[in-house]
Structures are given as C-alpha cells and as structure tokens.
Amino acid sequence: MPVLAYLWIIPVLPLLGAGANGIFGGRWPKNVISAVALSSTALSFLAVLEVVREFMGLPAGQIPAHISYFTWISAGPFRADFALQVDQLTVVMLLVVTGVGLLIHIYSTGYMHDDPGYRRFFSYLNLFMFFMLVLILAANYLLMFVGWEGVGLCSYLLIGFFFLKQSATNAGNKAFWVNRVGDFGFLLGVLLIFRTFGSLDFSVVLPRATSMPADPAGQIGTLTTIALLLFVGAAGKSAQLPLYVWLPDAMEGPTPVSALIHAATMVTAGVYMVVRSHAIFLNAPLAMQVVGVIGCATALFAATIGLVQTDIKKVLAYSTVSQLGYMFLACGVGAFGAGIFHLMTHAFFKGLLFLAAGSVIHAMGGEQDMRKMGGLRKKIPVTFWTMFMATLAIAGAPGFSGFFSKDEILNEAQRVSPVLWGLGVLTAGLTSFYMFRLLFLTFFGSQQYDEHKVHVHESPKNMTVPLIILAVLSVCGGWMAAPQLMGGVNHFEQFLAPVLATAGASAAPAAESSGSGGEILQALLGAPVIAGLLGFLLAWWFYIKSPETPKKLAESLSAPYKLLSGKYFIDELYAAVFVRPLVWISNKVLWHTVDERVIDGAVNGVAFVSRESGDRLRHANTGNIRSYATWIVLGVLVFTSLLLWMVD
Amino acid sequence: MVPTSYFLVLSAVLFGLGVIAFIFKRNILTIFMSIELMLNAVNLAFVSFSRLLGQLQGQVFVFFVIVVAAAEAAVGLAIIILIHRNRGTLNVENVDSLKD
Numbered sequence: 001m002p003v004l005a006y007l008w009i010i011p012v013l014p015l016l017g018a019g020a021n022g023i024f025g026g027r028w029p030k031n032v033i034s035a036v037a038l039s040s041t042a043l044s045f046l047a048v049l050e051v052v053r054e055f056m057g058l059p060a061g062q063i064p065a066h067i068s069y070f071t072w073i074s075a076g077p078f079r080a081d082f083a084l085q086v087d088q089l090t091v092v093m094l095l096v097v098t099g100v101g102l103l104i105h106i107y108s109t110g111y112m113h114d115d116p117g118y119r120r121f122f123s124y125l126n127l128f129m130f131f132m133l134v135l136i137l138a139a140n141y142l143l144m145f146v147g148w149e150g151v152g153l154c155s156y157l158l159i160g161f162f163f164l165k166q167s168a169t170n171a172g173n174k175a176f177w178v179n180r181v182g183d184f185g186f187l188l189g190v191l192l193i194f195r196t197f198g199s200l201d202f203s204v205v206l207p208r209a210t211s212m213p214a215d216p217a218g219q220i221g222t223l224t225t226i227a228l229l230l231f232v233g234a235a236g237k238s239a240q241l242p243l244y245v246w247l248p249d250a251m252e253g254p255t256p257v258s259a260l261i262h263a264a265t266m267v268t269a270g271v272y273m274v275v276r277s278h279a280i281f282l283n284a285p286l287a288m289q290v291v292g293v294i295g296c297a298t299a300l301f302a303a304t305i306g307l308v309q310t311d312i313k314k315v316l317a318y319s320t321v322s323q324l325g326y327m328f329l330a331c332g333v334g335a336f337g338a339g340i341f342h343l344m345t346h347a348f349f350k351g352l353l354f355l356a357a358g359s360v361i362h363a364m365g366g367e368q369d370m371r372k373m374g375g376l377r378k379k380i381p382v383t384f385w386t387m388f389m390a391t392l393a394i395a396g397a398p399g400f401s402g403f404f405s406k407d408e409i410l411n412e413a414q415r416v417s418p419v420l421w422g423l424g425v426l427t428a429g430l431t432s433f434y435m436f437r438l439l440f441l442t443f444f445g446s447q448q449y450d451e452h453k454v455h456v457h458e459s460p461k462n463m464t465v466p467l468i469i470l471a472v473l474s475v476c477g478g479w480m481a482a483p484q485l486m487g488g489v490n491h492f493e494q495f496l497a498p499v500l501a502t503a504g505a506s507a508a509p510a511a512e513s514s515g516s517g518g519e520i521l522q523a524l525l526g527a528p529v530i531a532g533l534l535g536f537l538l539a540w541w542f543y544i545k546s547p548e549t550p551k552k553l554a555e556s557l558s559a560p561y562k563l564l565s566g567k568y569f570i571d572e573l574y575a576a577v578f579v580r581p582l583v584w585i586s587n588k589v590l591w592h593t594v595d596e597r598v599i600d601g602a603v604n605g606v607a608f609v610s611r612e613s614g615d616r617l618r619h620a621n622t623g624n625i626r627s628y629a630t631w632i633v634l635g636v637l638v639f640t641s642l643l644l645w646m647v648d
Numbered sequence: 649m650v651p652t653s654y655f656l657v658l659s660a661v662l663f664g665l666g667v668i669a670f671i672f673k674r675n676i677l678t679i680f681m682s683i684e685l686m687l688n689a690v691n692l693a694f695v696s697f698s699r700l701l702g703q704l705q706g707q708v709f710v711f712f713v714i715v716v717a718a719a720e721a722a723v724g725l726a727i728i729i730l731i732h733r734n735r736g737t738l739n740v741e742n743v744d745s746l747k748d
Contacts, residue, residue, distance in 0.1 A: 621746075621747060622744060622747050623743075623744030623745060623746040624740065624741065624744045624747075625679075625740050625743070626670070626674075626679075629667075629670050629671050630671055633671065
C-alpha cells in the first residue's frame with residue numbers, strides 16, 4: 001500500500017502549493033503561479049484516486065484505514081494524535097473535494113486572469129484545499145476542528161478578497177463572527193465528548209456512543225446535549241437557521257470562491273460532521289428532530305427568499321442554503337446516506353451553477369443584476385447549455401443527478417413525517433421556479449443591456465472545459481442510485497452502508513424500499529417531480545409568456561413581496577438585537593469607560609502620583625548636611641518612642 | 649561604688665550634646681568633633697554595661713569603635729582639608745551642591 005500509508009501527502013501537497021506561491025510567488029509570472037497551484041491540486045487529486053483504488057482492495061476488517069503519525073497533545077488522560085483515517089465516507093468526500101476543487105482551480109486561471117491579486121488568490125485557494133482535506137481525513141474531533149477553523153479562516157480571507165471594497169470586508173467579518181457562534185458550540189460539544197467518552201478518536205467515541213442507551217425521546221440527556229452542540233457548529237458552518245445570514249453576504253468574494261467554498265465543499269462540512277457523528281445523533285431522538293425540523297425550515301425559508309432576488313449570485317446563495325437544508329432534513333430523518341448523496345450531487349450542480357454564473361458575469365463585464373441581462377442564450381451557448389443541465393439537475397428533472405438524491409431524501413422523510421415531506425415537496429417546487437426564473441431572465445427574452453457598452457463574449461477554454469465536465473457529472477452523478485428504481489440496489493448507499501451500519505438498525509440502508517417496475521412510474525410521476533414541473537411552468541408563464549405578470553403580482557401582493565425581497569428583514573432584526581447593543585456596549589462601556597477611565601486611568605494615575613509626590617519631596621533634598629541630620633534624628637526619635645510605646 | 653545609672657545619664661547627656669552641636673554648628677571641624685563626642689558617649693555606655701553585667705564584650709567593642717573612629721578621623725580630616733582648599737570656607741551652609 002504505497003500511497004495509503006502516506007495519507008498525509010494528500011493535504012500537504014496543496015499546503016506546499018500555498019506556501020510556494022505565498023512566499024516565493026512575488027516575482028513569478030502568472031503561468032508559473034497557476035502551474036504551481038494547479039499541479040499541487042492535481043497531484044493531490046491523483047493521490048486520492050490512487051488511495052481510492054487501494055482502498056477498494058482492502059478487506060472489510062481493515063476499514064477504516066487508520067494511520068497515526070505522532071502524538072500531538074498528551075496531557076493526563078487527554079491524548080490527541082495527529083491521525084488520519086479513510087473509510088467509505090471519507091472516500092466520497094475526498095473525491096468530491098479534490099475533483100471539484102481541481103476543476104474550480106482550472107476555471108479560476110481564466111476567471112481571475114486579469115486580477116492583480118492572482119498570486120494571493122491561488123495561495124488562499126490552495127490553503128483552503130489543505131484545511132478542507134485535513135477536516136475530511138481527520139481521525140479525531142480535535143484534528144477535525146483544526147481543519148474546521150482553517151477553512152473558516154480561508155473563507156474569511158477569500159470573502160474579503162477584494163479588500164478595498166467596504167462591503168467585501170464587512171461580509172468577511174460577518175462570516176467570521178457568525179461562524180464564531182457555531183464554532184463555540186462545536187468546541188463545547190467536543191469538550192463534552194471528551195468528558196463523556198474519555199477520548200476524541202472517532203474509532204473510540206462512535207462505537208461507545210452506539211452502545212450507550214439512547215436518550216428517552218423528548219428529553220435532553222448527555223448524548224442529546226452533545227448532538228445539539230455539534231449541530232450548532234454544523235448550523236454555523238452550513239448556514240442553517242438561525243445562523244445562515246453570512247452565506248448570502250459571502251457572495252462578495254470572487255465567483256470561483258463562491259463555487260468552491262460556499263457551495264461545493266466548505267459549507268457541506270457541517271453535513272459531513274453530522275453524518276460522521278451519526279452514532280451520537282441516532283441515540284439522541286430529540287436532536288434528530290431538531291436537525292430535521294431546522295433543515296426543513298431552512299430549505300423552505302431560503303427558497304422563498306430566493307424567489308425574488310435579482311442578483312444572480314444571491315439567488316444561487318439562497319438556493320445553496322436551501323439545498324443544505326435538504327441535507328440536514330435527510331440527516332434528521334436518519335437517512336445519512338441520502339444526505340451525503342445529495343451533498344455530492346449538489347457539489348456537482350451547484351458548483352457548476354456558480355461557475356456558469358461566473359461565466360455570465362464575465363461575459364457581461366461584471367454585471368450581476370439579472371434584470372439587466374436577457375437573451376444571452378445565443379451569445380454564450382456553452383455557458384447556457386451547461387447551466388441548463390445544472391438547472392435541470394437541481395430542479396429534480398427525472399434522470400438528472402438531483403432527481404435521485406432529492407427523491408431519496410423525500411422518500412425517507414415521508415416515512416418519518418408527512419409534514420416534513422410536504423414542506424420538502426413544496427421547496428422542490430420553489431427550487432424549480434427560482435432556478436428557471438434565473439435561467440429565463442438571463443438567457444431568454446429580449447436583451448436588457450446596451451450592446452455598444454457591453455461586449456458579450458464566450459469565456460475562454462480553461463473556463464468552459466470545467467463547465468462541461470461538471471455538466472456531465474451533474475447529469476450522470478446520480479446514476480449510481482438508478483438501479484433502485486428498477487428493483488435493484490442503490491449502489492451509492494450500499495457503498496456507504498459499512499460506515500453507517502455501525503449506527504445500528506435504525507440506519508438500515510434504504511435498499512428495502514426498492515420494488516417492482518410500477519415504482520419506476522410512481523417515482524417518475526411522484527410529487528417532487530410534479531412540484532418541479534409546476535415550478536417550471538409557473539416560471540415559464542411569468543418570465544416568457546407574459547413578462548408583465550410578476551410586476552403586477554408584486555404590486556397586488558406588495559406586503560408579502562416586500563417581506564421576501566427584504567429577506568424577512570432578518571439582517572435588520574439581528575442588527576437591532578445583537579449588533580447594535582454590542583456596538584453600544586463596546587463603544588460606551590468597554591471603550592469610553594473601561595478602557596479610557598479604568599485602564600488608562602490606572603496607568604496615568606500611577607504616573608501622576610509618582611510625579612506629584614516627587615515634586616513635593618524634591619524640596620527635602622537641600623544638600624545641607626545639617627537638615628539631613630535633623631531628619632535622621634527626628635526619625636530615630638520617632639521610631640524609638642514608637643518602640644518604647646509598643647513595649648509598654 | 650558609683651551606680652551605673654550615673655554613667656548612663658552622663659553618656660546620654662554627652663550624646664545629646666553631640667547631636668545638638670551636630671545640628672546647630674556651622675563649622676565642619678566643630679561638626680566633626682561633635683561626631684567624636686557622640687562616639688565616645690556610646691563608648692561610655694558600652695563600658696558601663698560591660699561593668700554592670702561583668703562581661704568583656706562591651707569593652708572589646710569599644711576598641712573596635714576607637715579603631716573605626718581613628719580611621720574616620722584620618723579620612724574625615726583629609727576631606728575637610730580638601731573642602732577648605734577648594735571652597736575656601738568651612739561653613740556647611742555653603743557646601744550644598746548635592747541639592748537638585
């Protein structure tokens with residue numbers, strides 16, 4: 001096993017790329033910088049492929065392949081190793097992260113070509129790959145937390161990439177702060193795991209969690225507390241209610257960053273962490289309910305906001321929040337495999353959607369408002385067709401990847417709760433509507449821009465090729481699950497089953513839902529597909545057939561419309577409840593009182609007392625020997641009489 | 649036999665005179681002599697206690713004090729001579745350049 005024993009090489013390669021570009025890249029021409037960045041990512045991807053090949057040959061007893069390199073922290077009973085592990089879940093994540101990551105790196109060489117921050121961009125992007133791979137490969141919660149914080153840092157750096165723009169730096173700060181809330185929950189959860197299980201290794205914690213008695217339904221026991229704290233972390237990282245507010249603002253970053261970090265990989269880290277900890281969640285019924293309900297609520301909530309956004313990237317951002325909600329819905333109903341499946345297909349089609357949107361923005365010379373586009377279909381055909389594929393995939397058109405994963409989730413949800421299922425189906429309809437709205441506004445209709453000012457052009461090869469590859473993946477990415485419809489097994493879930501089987505009976509692979517040929521028809525004509533079709537028809541009616549309708553509707557329903565276009569005024573609410581009081585306290589109390597009065601006062605006070613007393617005592621230093629003698633005599637007299645008085 | 653208290657009172661009076669002279673006299677030489685007076689007042693106290701307690705330590709100590717006083721006289725007189733040469737005065741009111 002040559003490469004599997006050297007797992008560290010997978011994350012370290014991008015780190016080397018980041019270091020080389022970051023430290024020495026200052027004098028290198030652009031093609032050298034991109035060669036370093038691309039080759040480090042590509043080598044990492046090749047290493048992953050080799051690891052996967054070797055992994056497939058492993059006997060079941062050696063899975064997960066666990067390699068400890070050195071003891072990182074050892075203090076009393078606490079011990080954390082720098083240890084990596086590979087199991088089926090890791091394999092899926094590795095392929096997604098390095099594969100999609102590589103494509104987005106290639107795309108970035110075109111998209112960022114004229115940016116003065118070219119070197120900084122690739123250095124950050126490689127650094128992100130390093131932390132993300134550490135997060136995935138980590139064999140204990142502490143190392144996972146290192147990756148977790150690292151990707152948060154890179155996210156912050158890349159959101160604020162255009163740091164001369166005030167809005168970009170603000171968005172970076174916002175992402176950092178909101179994630180602090182989530183990370184604090186995660187850290188508390190990790191500490192409680194150590195207290196409860198005496199270890200942080202997955203290989204120790206998860207089996208013990210499985211063998212522990214489940215917390216009674218509706219009660220908050222230790223496992224439920226751990227699960228809920230971990231979910232706070234996941235909600236922060238994966239932009240769930242109520243911590244989703246940073247993700248739409250994160251669109252201030254360059255578009256490839258939105259695709260890689262804020263759609264395909266980092267934001268799914270929360271889902272990965274929850275699935276990784278599924279043993280804990282399964283024994284915490286209340287936490288499972290919370291995860292499912294929050295996921296479902298987020299999916300619906302974000303989808304409704306997405307309906308009225310006019311910024312092409314904002315639509316996709318809310319769509320991402322919504323799709324992440326689907327993944328948590330899957331986790332909440334115990335369908336962890338379906339959650340990861342949707343994570344993977346989402347990485348393909350949402351990554352593609354963002355890259356295609358970037359291509360549109362590139363073609364429009366920086367314009368992001370969909371109302372100022374229109375009729376681009378003929379001008380940028382590659383972008384159009386790839387984006388069309390991705391739209392079909394996310395809308396759940398039968399046969400496309402999103403169809404299989406979304407169907408899987410909704411099927412599982414139906415078995416647990418009809419309400420969650422119903423809301424999920426409604427969200428599927430809304431998803432279809434806002435995605436086709438985006439497509440129609442951008443590529444169909446009459447052109448809304450001035451042709452003399454904007455020179456619309458198709459993007460270069462290094463941008464379109466990743467688009468085409470991702471389009472193929474968006475179409476085919478779900479076919480592993482296809483045999484299930486014909487009465488066979490879902491290959492994806494079967495592959496993941498060994499990881500999730502440790503969870504016990506309640507996480508049984510969903511293979512038993514497979515059935516006769518009649519179910520194919522049932523699935524094809526199932527509620528999600530019909531909802532998607534309705535969404536498409538509605539979008540077609542609104543934006544192709546009679547384009548005046550949306551405006552009229554917005555006027556007649558002005559109150560709900562304002563609520564939606566104002567994003568439910570959550571940002572304003574948070575500003576009033578959290579931000580402004582915090583700023584007030586920082587300003588009035590911490591700055592003007594504590595800092596200026598107390599701390600400065602103490603420092604200045606010491607100096608003042610020293611100076612003043614010195615000023616007074618200076619006069620005692622006369623230089624006259626007789627006055628000194630007088631002082632000595634007086635002192636002796638005083639002390640002698642004191643002594644005599646005390647003795648008596 | 650003369651009681652010890654007589655010697656002690658004499659010693660205290662001599663020491664007090666030394667202190668008063670040290671503070672109120674202006675001539676360095678006089679101040680110097682008042683120091684010697686105080687030293688000898690202490691010596692007197694030492695020997696009287698030595699006699700009262702029948703121990704030798706006090707007398708031995710007096711020898712030390714006399715030796716130190718002799719050394720001090722040598723150094724102190726040298727300093728006084730130098731001050732007189734440099735300043736042309738022995739009045740301590742005029743020797744106050746340590747001030748400030």
